[in-house]
Amino acid sequence: MTTGTISTLGVGSGLDLQSILEQLRDVDEQTVRLKEADVTALDAQVEEFTVVKNKLLDMKSQALTLSLSSTFLARSATSSDDSVATVTVAEGATVQSKSLEVVRMAQKSIFQSSTGMAAATSVLTGVDATVGYKLGDTTISIEVPAGTTLQGLADLINNDLNNPGLSASVIDNGSDENSFYLTFEANETGEDYRISNISNLVMTEVQGNGTSLNAEIKVGGVTYQRQDNSINDVISGVTLDLQAIGTSTVRVTANHEEVTTLIQDMVAAYNDVVQDVKQNLAYDEETGEFGVLAGTTLRDLTYTLQNMMTSTVEVGTDNSITSLFDIGLAFERDGSISIDEVQLANALAATPDDVRDFFVGDTTEDIEGFADILNDRLRSLTGGTGIIEAEKTAAQEKIYDLELSIEAETERLNKRYDVLTRQFVQLDQYMSQMTSMSNYLKGQFDSFSAATAKK
Numbered sequence: 001m002t003t004g005t006i007s008t009l010g011v012g013s014g015l016d017l018q019s020i021l022e023q024l025r026d027v028d029e030q031t032v033r034l035k036e037a038d039v040t041a042l043d044a045q046v047e048e049f050t051v052v053k054n055k056l057l058d059m060k061s062q063a064l065t066l067s068l069s070s071t072f073l074a075r076s077a078t079s080s081d082d083s084v085a086t087v088t089v090a091e092g093a094t095v096q097s098k099s100l101e102v103v104r105m106a107q108k109s110i111f112q113s114s115t116g117m118a119a120a121t122s123v124l125t126g127v128d129a130t131v132g133y134k135l136g137d138t139t140i141s142i143e144v145p146a147g148t149t150l151q152g153l154a155d156l157i158n159n160d161l162n163n164p165g166l167s168a169s170v171i172d173n174g175s176d177e178n179s180f181y182l183t184f185e186a187n188e189t190g191e192d193y194r195i196s197n198i199s200n201l202v203m204t205e206v207q208g209n210g211t212s213l214n215a216e217i218k219v220g221g222v223t224y225q226r227q228d229n230s231i232n233d234v235i236s237g238v239t240l241d242l243q244a245i246g247t248s249t250v251r252v253t254a255n256h257e258e259v260t261t262l263i264q265d266m267v268a269a270y271n272d273v274v275q276d277v278k279q280n281l282a283y284d285e286e287t288g289e290f291g292v293l294a295g296t297t298l299r300d301l302t303y304t305l306q307n308m309m310t311s312t313v314e315v316g317t318d319n320s321i322t323s324l325f326d327i328g329l330a331f332e333r334d335g336s337i338s339i340d341e342v343q344l345a346n347a348l349a350a351t352p353d354d355v356r357d358f359f360v361g362d363t364t365e366d367i368e369g370f371a372d373i374l375n376d377r378l379r380s381l382t383g384g385t386g387i388i389e390a391e392k393t394a395a396q397e398k399i400y401d402l403e404l405s406i407e408a409e410t411e412r413l414n415k416r417y418d419v420l421t422r423q424f425v426q427l428d429q430y431m432s433q434m435t436s437m438s439n440y441l442k443g444q445f446d447s448f449s450a451a452t453a454k455k
Contacts, residue, residue: 025417032409035402042395042402045292048280049392052298053382055276059269060378066262067371072356074255077238084246093237097251098220102242106189106215106229110207111198112171116178120151120170131157134197135186138164144200150182157184165193190214190227215242219250256348259355263327263339266374270305271336277301278335297387302335308377309337313370315357321347324370327355 065071070091077089084102117124125146131153132141140163142156150170157168165187173179184203186193191213195205214225219234226234229242238252280291281299293299312323321327327347328340347355361369368376380386 021417021420024420025413028413028416032406032413035406035409039399039402039406041292042399045296046392046395046399048292049298049388049395052273052277052293052301053388055269055273056378056382056388059266059273060375060382062262062266062269063371063374063378065371066259066266066359067369067375069356069360071262072259072352072360074258075237075252076255077250077252079248079250081246081248082243084242084244084248085250086241086243087250088239088241089252090237093252095252095254096235097249098235099218100240100248100250101218102245102247103216103218103223104212104214105242105245106227107207107213108189109184109186109193109195109213110205111184111195111203112206113182114202114204116173116175117150117180118178120172120180121149122180124148124150124153129200131201132197132199133166133184133195135164135166135195136192139197140164140166150180154182166195188227189229192227217242254348254352256345256352259348260341260344263344264341267337267339270309274302274305274335296391298391301381304381306331308374311370311373313358313361313367313373315354315362315365315367315369319354319357320351321354321358323358326358 073092075089075093077087079085079087127146129144131144154168167185169183171181215229216225224234232239280293283290314322328343330338359369359371361367
């Protein structure tokens with residue numbers, strides 16, 4: 001903030017009145033500058049409150065996911081021979097191992113005309129006729145006009161609005177001059193889509209003749225038949241996609257990858273917020289000041305979080321996991337924490353249910369899991385009535401009050417220095433007049449002295 005400049009101020013007096021005004025105002029504005037510095041510091045504090053809150057919310061997100069039973073239902077499934085069958089598995093499927101034998105693959109019913117014709121455009125009939133067939137339990141009849149060609153009949157069948165799922169086509173097997181054949185193929189595999197009762201056409205069954213069209217498998221020695229090669233109702237929660245006849249072993253195992261990642265991310269989020277708070281509390285020897293969080297209630301946040309992470313939960317009488325220490329938690333000298341990956345992996349492999357119960361708890365026994373405890377406490381910290389929002393609101397109110405004070409003080413100084421500027425202008429004018437009068441009188445005295453000396 002500066003005083004308006006009058007370029008001629010001081011000309012009359014010979015004094016640097018403009019500089020004097022600016023120096024006076026600079027002294028008076030020290031209070032305003034201190035308040036502006038306070039506003040800057042409070043703005044930085046408000047911003048840091050938001051940063052800390054977001055870091056805590058990240059940690060809370062990991063805890064929330066770990067509090068869900070479904071998080072611990074992830075499964076992996078493998079087939080010992082993917083060339084025989086591939087497998088997929090749903091969450092929560094029973095951990096198990098099953099022998100699998102693919103005895104027969106599901107097939108589509110296929111017929112081909114018994115004799116070939118010279119071209120796809122060869123005429124089938126010179127009179128109106130009717131062609132019929134049966135697909136599964138559905139019987140279809142097609143009216144065929146005189147002059148219909150081989151391709152024309154295929155088109156009539158395919159375009160029939162009542163077609164239950166049969167595709168007709170004309171193929172050229174390249175065998176001789178009569179190499180064009182009409183084929184019928186079911187759109188789906190299995191006995192439910194077997195083609196039969198073809199009338200007014202001489203056709204040969206080329207796939208499915210004398211054998212079932214259904215897939216046949218043995219799981220654990222028990223025989224099953226299904227309509228297609230994707231089977232999801234034999235091993236609970238597992239879909240078998242048959243590839244070829246042969247044997248394989250299907251294994252369903254617990255997949256701990258997501259749980260491991262969530263625990264590691266929770267630890268990383270904890271370290272992130274603790275290190276950030278520590279950095280913004282520390283004393284800076286270069287500036288001689290403490291961090292922006294010093295003097296706020298967030299100075300105790302690190303200890304609050306440490307207490308959260310050491311919470312104990314006991315589900316049942318023989319649960320081997322009662323705290324994070326049991327899965328490898330360790331505190332480092334700098335205040336951060338770590339998880340021993342080997343110890344965590346061993347706990348998940350040996351006692352996965354105990355790990356789950358520790359994080360999730362037991363609703364039937366009204367026992368709150370560690371992840372729920374952590375999630376609830378972090379919700380309290382980051383919620384609208386939590387300490388972060390309270391500190392943020394208090395800082396924003398201080399900023400508002402300071403800005404009002406700065407505005408009022410600036411307005412007062414502007415008015416004061418407007419008056420001073422006018423007074424300095426008047427002073428300059430007065431001193432200019434006095435200087436002119438002094439110069440005039442000096443000239444008169446000098447003239448009088450010179451005249452007297454000549455006599």
